[in-house]
Amino acid sequence: MADYRAPRDDMDFVLHDVFNVAADWQQAAELAEMMDVDTATAILDEAAKVAENLVAPLSRQADEQGIRFDNGDVTTPDGFKENFKQLAEGGWVGVTANPEFGGMGLPKALSAQYEEMLCSADIAFSLYPGLTSGAIMTLDLHASEELKQQYLPKMAAGEWTGTMCLTEPHAGTDLGIIKSKAVPNDDGSYAISGTKIFITGGEHDLADNIVHLVLAKLPDAPAGTKGISLFVVPKILPNEDGSLGERNALSCGSVEHKMGIHASATCVMNFDGAKGWLVGEPHRGLPAMFTMMNYERLGVGIQGLGAAERSYQNALEYAKDRIQGRGAKATRNDAAEADSILVHGDVRRMLLTMKALTEGGRAFSTWVGQQLDRAKYASDAKVREKADAMVALLTPVAKAFLTDTGLESTIHGQQVFGGHGYVREWGQEQLVRDTRIAQIYEGTNGIQALDLLGRKVCGSQGQLLQPFMEELSGFVAEIAQHNRWNTERAQLQQAMDALQGVSAEVLQKAGTDENIISSVAVEYLHLVGYVSYAYLWLRMAVVAEQRQAEKPYLAAKIKTAKFYFARILPRVHALVASIKDGSESLYLHDDNEF
Known part of the structure; x- marks a missing residue:
């Protein structure tokens, strides 16, 4: 496997040249004094060193070794404990945590x-650290001041980690039927009982304590999701002075043996009257947890993006080094006995597909991140309102589309390696295995698609789609004078018109066809994803053209934009045709005909 190198030039290009995020920071009181371009550059340069030199070198060894489970205790792979301690000491666990509690407070x-x-x-x-960051955010926004003071400094420092405990053996997507109970104690705490499954980091040896955020129902809870409350339940009960006291009544019953992410402990957690404290209002646990899940869903999408970038780097290095066969006369090296496989059209197709999807995905994740920042920090109420709408619309796309295309990119990388991509020696197959789970957890991608089309688009009668369409339309009008991009601008407009048209068609059919939303939701989400990437690729191309003289590497950006419009955006035509079919072809069969 190639040594990982963080794509710092592209990150800076997206952040500062394309989205000009520093302008947003300067207009936000919480960020103006602490964040600027130079500070951001310094932080990411250090982050690159952490990723390249601390974390990446252990990845393959840790996958081979996996976690070890012994009578309720979990031991992480060799080197993980030391690396996590170093990560925590550098402040990297609390990168987004409130500075009031020792975090960096990064946008x-x-x-x-x-x-x-x-x-x-x-x-x-x-x-x-990712789950810990989400737990920190949830507590910061919803917990009492007393709970914040007790837990957040330790969690932001990485001394304690966090989890979220939602899923139960009988209740995955349908959280309204969870059976975990919370019974009030005389001291204001609650006795939490129940079993949670698929709990990432539920037990491990990386930190002194593990803080579980647990969904459970109070005795007077109404039925369904409106009866769920949220509780903070520590593995070890803290004393009043902040020191650790006795072990709480909870345990790890077993760990899952998984296809991938072998170094991550995925636990069955048993709560046997464990002491916990209410977070937020009674029966309002799910909205509080969704604070964490919206950020986590972008985070899971970024897992797909990160794997895609690593896959591209691996496959590119291999393609340059692997000498095999002859290219066309125009690319042939007659002085060698064979050419590198980089000269072959299909290899170039796979590499450029990975490059286009990965760089487009980086722009997309940054764009969604910018909307989250505006929704949180912008002083203008209208800016916050629009950003909130964009976040609501794009969060399911960020989770599902980035992970779907992330898996596609890791498989393309595996194909470039040929047989060497299937054996363990080169590490490429690990990327395929590790990425696969990202399409499943934090709400399967099918559920994300239902959320997008059913709740967000149809649920708002198409209104939530309008800020998105207005931004894209404004950009198309703005670049009308860029004659070099006439063809691509017309393609983007055509794709936007198709999205607007099928959205209206689905809205109309939904009144008489109760199956249509679930039948076309995935294709609809992919359509939004490809249209979003077309907007972002054209936006990047225009900026790259302007900055190319000072940044010569942007010549490749312009060429990749051309490739995206020529070879990837046409996928929207097939998606539109599938959406127009509605539910008809899916419901021709009787159940006994499957």
């Missing part, structure tokens, strides 16, 4: 770049 557009680097280095390792 999301910036932290997304760090997350990508960590995921490229090792997805399994990244999950431990």
